[in-house]
Amino acid sequence: MHLGACYYPEHWPRERWETDARMMREAGLTRVRIGEFAWSRIEPERGRFDWQWLDDAVEVLHSAGLGIIMGTPTATPPKWLVDSMPNMIALDRQERPRGFGSRRHYCFSHAGYRKQAARITRAVAERYGQHPGIVSWQTDNEYGCHDTVQSFSPAARDAFRLWLVDRYRTVDALNETWGNVFWSMEYRNFDEVELPNLTVTEANPAHWLAFRRFSSDQVVSFNKAQVDILRELSPGRDITHNAMGFYTGYDHHDLAADLDVLGWDSYPLGFLEMFRFTDQEKLDFARQGQPDIAAFHHDLYRGCAKDERWSVLEQQPGPVNWARHNPAPLDGMVALWTLEAMAHGAEMVSYFRWRQAPFAQEQMHAGLLRPDGEPAPALKEARTAADSVEQLGPVGTSIREAAVVFAYDAEWITQIQPQGEGLSALWAVFDSYRALRQLGLNVDIVSPKADLSPYKLVILPCLPIVPDELFRSLQAFRGQLIIGPRTASRDNDFLIPDELPPGRVQSILPLKVTRTESLRPGLEHQGDGWSIALWFDHVETEMEAELVAEDGAVACWVHANCRYLATWPQGAVLREVVTRALDNAGLQALETPDGLRIRRTSNYVFVFNYAAHENEIPEAISGTPIIGSRKLPAASFAVFPAD
Numbered sequence: 001m002h003l004g005a006c007y008y009p010e011h012w013p014r015e016r017w018e019t020d021a022r023m024m025r026e027a028g029l030t031r032v033r034i035g036e037f038a039w040s041r042i043e044p045e046r047g048r049f050d051w052q053w054l055d056d057a058v059e060v061l062h063s064a065g066l067g068i069i070m071g072t073p074t075a076t077p078p079k080w081l082v083d084s085m086p087n088m089i090a091l092d093r094q095e096r097p098r099g100f101g102s103r104r105h106y107c108f109s110h111a112g113y114r115k116q117a118a119r120i121t122r123a124v125a126e127r128y129g130q131h132p133g134i135v136s137w138q139t140d141n142e143y144g145c146h147d148t149v150q151s152f153s154p155a156a157r158d159a160f161r162l163w164l165v166d167r168y169r170t171v172d173a174l175n176e177t178w179g180n181v182f183w184s185m186e187y188r189n190f191d192e193v194e195l196p197n198l199t200v201t202e203a204n205p206a207h208w209l210a211f212r213r214f215s216s217d218q219v220v221s222f223n224k225a226q227v228d229i230l231r232e233l234s235p236g237r238d239i240t241h242n243a244m245g246f247y248t249g250y251d252h253h254d255l256a257a258d259l260d261v262l263g264w265d266s267y268p269l270g271f272l273e274m275f276r277f278t279d280q281e282k283l284d285f286a287r288q289g290q291p292d293i294a295a296f297h298h299d300l301y302r303g304c305a306k307d308e309r310w311s312v313l314e315q316q317p318g319p320v321n322w323a324r325h326n327p328a329p330l331d332g333m334v335a336l337w338t339l340e341a342m343a344h345g346a347e348m349v350s351y352f353r354w355r356q357a358p359f360a361q362e363q364m365h366a367g368l369l370r371p372d373g374e375p376a377p378a379l380k381e382a383r384t385a386a387d388s389v390e391q392l393g394p395v396g397t398s399i400r401e402a403a404v405v406f407a408y409d410a411e412w413i414t415q416i417q418p419q420g421e422g423l424s425a426l427w428a429v430f431d432s433y434r435a436l437r438q439l440g441l442n443v444d445i446v447s448p449k450a451d452l453s454p455y456k457l458v459i460l461p462c463l464p465i466v467p468d469e470l471f472r473s474l475q476a477f478r479g480q481l482i483i484g485p486r487t488a489s490r491d492n493d494f495l496i497p498d499e500l501p502p503g504r505v506q507s508i509l510p511l512k513v514t515r516t517e518s519l520r521p522g523l524e525h526q527g528d529g530w531s532i533a534l535w536f537d538h539v540e541t542e543m544e545a546e547l548v549a550e551d552g553a554v555a556c557w558v559h560a561n562c563r564y565l566a567t568w569p570q571g572a573v574l575r576e577v578v579t580r581a582l583d584n585a586g587l588q589a590l591e592t593p594d595g596l597r598i599r600r601t602s603n604y605v606f607v608f609n610y611a612a613h614e615n616e617i618p619e620a621i622s623g624t625p626i627i628g629s630r631k632l633p634a635a636s637f638a639v640f641p642a643d
Helices: 014-026 052-063 079-084 111-128 154-168 171-178 205-233 252-256 268-274 279-284 293-304 333-343 377-392 408-416 425-438 468-476 503-507 571-585
Strands: 002-006 031-034 067-071 134-138 238-243 261-266 310-315 348-351 402-405 443-446 457-460 480-483 511-518 535-541 544-548 554-559 562-565 596-600 604-609 636-641
Touching: 002 067, 002 377, 014 052, 031 052, 031 134, 031 348, 052 067, 052 111, 111 205, 154 171, 154 205, 171 205, 205 238, 205 252, 205 408, 238 252, 238 310, 252 261, 252 293, 261 293, 268 279, 268 293, 293 310, 293 333, 293 425, 293 443, 310 333, 333 348, 333 377, 333 596, 333 604, 333 636, 348 377, 402 425, 408 425, 425 443, 425 457, 425 571, 457 571, 468 503, 480 571, 535 554, 544 571, 554 571, 562 571
Parallel strands: 002 031, 002 348, 031 067, 067 134, 134 238, 238 261, 261 310, 310 348, 402 443, 402 457, 457 480, 480 562
Antiparallel strands: 511 535, 544 554, 554 562, 596 604, 604 636
16 A cells, blocks of 8 residues: 655745655655646646646656656636636525635536636646656546535536436426426426526425436536546556545546546544534544544445545545644554555555645645644654555455445435435445444445345445346345335335335335334334334334334334334444344354454454553454554554454
């Protein structure tokens, strides 16, 4: 695994560049990521390019032995370009302009901006595509950051109408498929279809789902245009992009199909603070990150990526600047996060960033160096991580035990029509993943197209649309299967199936959901140490009632190798169902101390201590560690040889 840093030579004096390159190599870094925000320096005026500074930077970094990941600078179009095409910017849901002055100020559907993005990509690729120092390319930067996938501009509206024509062919087919007879929403032609914002109350959910799919497709096609240019002008180099944490604005499976390596940006402390974790978790793990955040995304994006090739393009090295509160990580966590990525198969971890900037929006975001150019605490940890990476060598292949199935349209559907506050498909997947990890299992997060046969246990936590390929896989699957609420509850255009949920999946899961309730907090059906909470499906079935609450409500039904969880997959009830399925699957659960997590590969067993206190490694993991000790201090890791 390579280690690298995100570097912005345009931020620093020319005479400093050789020092930075030398220090990177001394820290064990072999990769450097540059250029993704440099359009205004590359092309200060339309058609006038200034390459000299970037030529020099490329030569300095290459001469130091650093492989360069060159970014296309399309995330930050310069002011002269925005002024020449004012309507290239996106409009938000209230149709307010999202203008110049920060970043990501463009609409994916604007034809003029697409041409300009292709033009600058071609210019950079023609200049550096054959340079021996360029080992990889990154397209743009963090598609969708700051909620920028959806645009409600005239350009988006016009492109959406063309997308609808291609998908439905006739307006009569669109009306029938969407159920537009409801509330007299029928259209006479495609030019009458507007975007689904600014309606009096909620728009047709089928309309919203189509717009979400369209918006995702716009990102994918925008990206592919750059990929095609880079493959033409710089053959043999990997192409990547940096996805984000807990972000579902576009389909990462579709994006990854055009990439060689899918990257993501890992900020465990920022994500803990900003997302839906309890106040107690935010205190307990404030300086470490909740133990499953990073691993969840490693496995999510590994499952999205072509041939499971993935990397961390930005790794948090210290306090960030964008969360509600921004503590520093415990000593040791930067090295731990790095080795955990390695354990999950990362090809690279790149720290964001090399040096903390003393100006502009991110001046409070830490780097491996302080603003004065002296080492920050994480620089030493990067060196420690580099030594461990070198000592271990290849980690081997991942051990297949359990899989969780996730599709991006599942999250879109639960956002469009949640039916209960906070009932998100993404978080149902996260909770299922967390339950399996807490029991010591290796977990893969897979797409509906994945081969399920290597796994002994598969969970579909919440998958409203079950496509044909997955349906066939479920029919053939012989391991243990847990199916959660809302699964197979809609067809591909958001209609309830004629035979009621779970639709055709009733052929392997013989039950019919006849009524659904979402339950406010405190309105629960109590079981033996668990409860039915948030969601409850009433069913007709001959299946065996496996978990029955005190009042007779059934939380889980079982038939052959299948279980149906009739309540929201979370907490004690999820753990109970998972534990029973593991027993049936012949998988050994490993109770681990709080904060301890395990990852197995064909060569090693990795143990990570996310707790703020010492933890002892369970006796089930035998032997003497190659790295670390059996009594793990806070924020540390141990590595054992595989059995």
